[in-house]
Amino acid sequence: MTRRLPPLLVAGVGGIFVLLHLPVLLLVLYSFNASRYAAGWTGFTLHWYARLLERPDILRALRLSLVVATVSTLVATALGTLIALALARRPFRGQRLVEGGLYLPIVTPEIVAGISLLILFAALRIPLGVGTVLVAHTAFSLPFVAVVVLARLRGMDRSLEEAALALGADEATAFRRVTLPLLAPGILAGALLAFTLSLDDFVITFFVAGPGSTTLPVLVYSMVRRGIEPTINAVSAVLVLLTTVTIALAARVGGERGA
Amino acid sequence: MTGTPRRRLLAYFARRPGAGSWALLTPGVLWLTLFFAVPLAVLLGYSVMHRGTYGGVAPGFTAEHYRRFLDPLYLAVAARTLWLAIATTGLCLLLGYPVAYVIARAGRWRNTLLFLVILPFWTSFLVRTYAMIVLLRGSGVINAALMGLGLTHAPLDLLYTPGAVLAGLVYGYLPFMVLPIYASLERLDLDLLDAAEVLGARAPSRFRRVTLPLSLPGVAAGSLLVFIPALGAFLTPDLLGGAKTMMLGNLVQNQFGPARNWPFGAAVSFALMGVVFVALLAWLRVRDAEAAA
Numbered sequence: 001m002t003r004r005l006p007p008l009l010v011a012g013v014g015g016i017f018v019l020l021h022l023p024v025l026l027l028v029l030y031s032f033n034a035s036r037y038a039a040g041w042t043g044f045t046l047h048w049y050a051r052l053l054e055r056p057d058i059l060r061a062l063r064l065s066l067v068v069a070t071v072s073t074l075v076a077t078a079l080g081t082l083i084a085l086a087l088a089r090r091p092f093r094g095q096r097l098v099e100g101g102l103y104l105p106i107v108t109p110e111i112v113a114g115i116s117l118l119i120l121f122a123a124l125r126i127p128l129g130v131g132t133v134l135v136a137h138t139a140f141s142l143p144f145v146a147v148v149v150l151a152r153l154r155g156m157d158r159s160l161e162e163a164a165l166a167l168g169a170d171e172a173t174a175f176r177r178v179t180l181p182l183l184a185p186g187i188l189a190g191a192l193l194a195f196t197l198s199l200d201d202f203v204i205t206f207f208v209a210g211p212g213s214t215t216l217p218v219l220v221y222s223m224v225r226r227g228i229e230p231t232i233n234a235v236s237a238v239l240v241l242l243t244t245v246t247i248a249l250a251a252r253v254g255g256e257r258g259a
Numbered sequence: 260m261t262g263t264p265r266r267r268l269l270a271y272f273a274r275r276p277g278a279g280s281w282a283l284l285t286p287g288v289l290w291l292t293l294f295f296a297v298p299l300a301v302l303l304g305y306s307v308m309h310r311g312t313y314g315g316v317a318p319g320f321t322a323e324h325y326r327r328f329l330d331p332l333y334l335a336v337a338a339r340t341l342w343l344a345i346a347t348t349g350l351c352l353l354l355g356y357p358v359a360y361v362i363a364r365a366g367r368w369r370n371t372l373l374f375l376v377i378l379p380f381w382t383s384f385l386v387r388t389y390a391m392i393v394l395l396r397g398s399g400v401i402n403a404a405l406m407g408l409g410l411t412h413a414p415l416d417l418l419y420t421p422g423a424v425l426a427g428l429v430y431g432y433l434p435f436m437v438l439p440i441y442a443s444l445e446r447l448d449l450d451l452l453d454a455a456e457v458l459g460a461r462a463p464s465r466f467r468r469v470t471l472p473l474s475l476p477g478v479a480a481g482s483l484l485v486f487i488p489a490l491g492a493f494l495t496p497d498l499l500g501g502a503k504t505m506m507l508g509n510l511v512q513n514q515f516g517p518a519r520n521w522p523f524g525a526a527v528s529f530a531l532m533g534v535v536f537v538a539l540l541a542w543l544r545v546r547d548a549e550a551a552a
Contacts, residue, residue, distance in 0.1 A: 023390035079287035109491020116298035
């Protein structure tokens with residue numbers, strides 16, 4: 001029995017979809033607007049994008065954001081996957097504690113996590129810089145990777161692994177040839193989440209970044225605080241493009257693996 | 260080959276499975292201990308110490324920072340935070356439930372619509388908050404449209420109001436509400452609805468007595484996923500709210516920044532954590548009650 005949705009409901013939901021996407025679409029549109037101040041459209045320009053290229057600080061922040069996201073994703077994905085593997089194996093003492101503990105960083109307000117790291121670094125007299133940003137990004141994305149990979153592991157058919165062991169493969173071979181390929185989409189999803197979390201993070205980075213380690217979101221924030229200017233629209237459009245390309249690439253890779 | 264280190268190591272782990280688990284866990288758990296748990300413990304310690312003259316802390320034990328929180332000035336911030344988080348959750352539920360419902364019944368459009376809901380989640384939160392400024396500011400899009408239509412003559416003060424913060428929070432966290440509700444609606448067995456119809460239930464009562472109760476786990480999960488980040492919000496009230504719409508997150512930052520009262524900032528942090536845990540416990544109870552039913 002097929003059910004038709006009430007037209008009024010569909011229209012209302014359509015409106016919500018428009019509201020959900022309009023702000024960012026307008027932002028991207030305005031990054032091509034010739035007018036500096038007015039909300040009105042005065043003509044198409046690439047001027048604001050050209051201005052971006054003249055700003056070494058923006059290019060530096062963009063490069064640093066990509067480096068931090070790449071390195072922290074690699075470390076967090078490795079450590080998070082190991083935790084997930086341990087939790088999905090045989091039960092062990094302290095398992096519930098570790099598993100529950102994984103959710104603690106996820107529910108802790110970012111401002112609390114950021115401030116507490118800041119005071120730890122201050123207490124230990126560790127200067128804020130790229131190192132502290134990397135450490136923080138790895139720490140906040142690690143639990144997300146572990147949770148995503150663990151979900152995949154628990155939904156996986158373990159009998160294939162057992163079959164490999166029964167057919168004479170040792171644990172390492174069974175892991176490499178059976179478990180890992182089956183787990184790969186989960187690891188990829190976790191890594192993707194870690195990468196975008198790192199690329200987007202403002203709050204925690206704001207507290208643990210030093211003068212020489214400004215990531216793109218921290219720079220954009222300080223630009224917004226100083227005053228609205230069209231260059232920010234252009235940087236924002238670049239950030240949106242960056243995450244969209246990441247997702248598209250990941251979907252592509254994931255699709256090829258799945259095929 | 261039996262003598263190679265790798266074989267011996269594997270043999271050791273085969274004998275002691277617990278040791279194998281801990282070998283896998285150690286690097287990650289150590290990382291989270293050092294860079295999440297220890298800092299939190301230090302913060303907790305700071306919250307009961309004396310205030311340092313130039314920021315930082317001075318030795319000694321005191322509960323004064325937690326008592327100070329009872330000052331009407333700060334209780335007002337806490338109350339505002341709580342109602343903004345509750346209002347955000349309520350509005351997200353009001354907007355998100357119909358969205359999830361339509362997606363779950365959308366047939367071949369389902370994946371496209373789902374993608375459209377997830378897309379903003381991948382878009383930088385900072386960029387989306389900034390987009391709200393562009394919409395709401397005096398010379399912004401909404402004011403330009405209102406004046407263009409002749410509805411107002413002078414730009415309205417939309418930005419730096421509690422309404423702006425609420426709009427920013429709802430806009431920011433709506434996908435978190437839609438996805439869990441969609442997941443529970445998608446699992447719903449349509450035969451149940453057919454059975455209800457055959458037994459004479461009309462559409463509104465089918466929704467109220469079958470669909471809605473079965474989607475409550477999704478509603479509870481979505482509410483938690485919206486309520487927790489809304490409670491700890493810092494960026495949204497900072498950019499859209501101005502001084503009069505301070506939330507607890509901003510109070511924390513303020514104490515570690517210009518106000519230079521670290522212990523009080525630490526105490527506010529743990530007050531915030533306390534509310535988060537109450538919300539989590541409430542959700543766990545709801546979930547367990549549903550599992551038992």
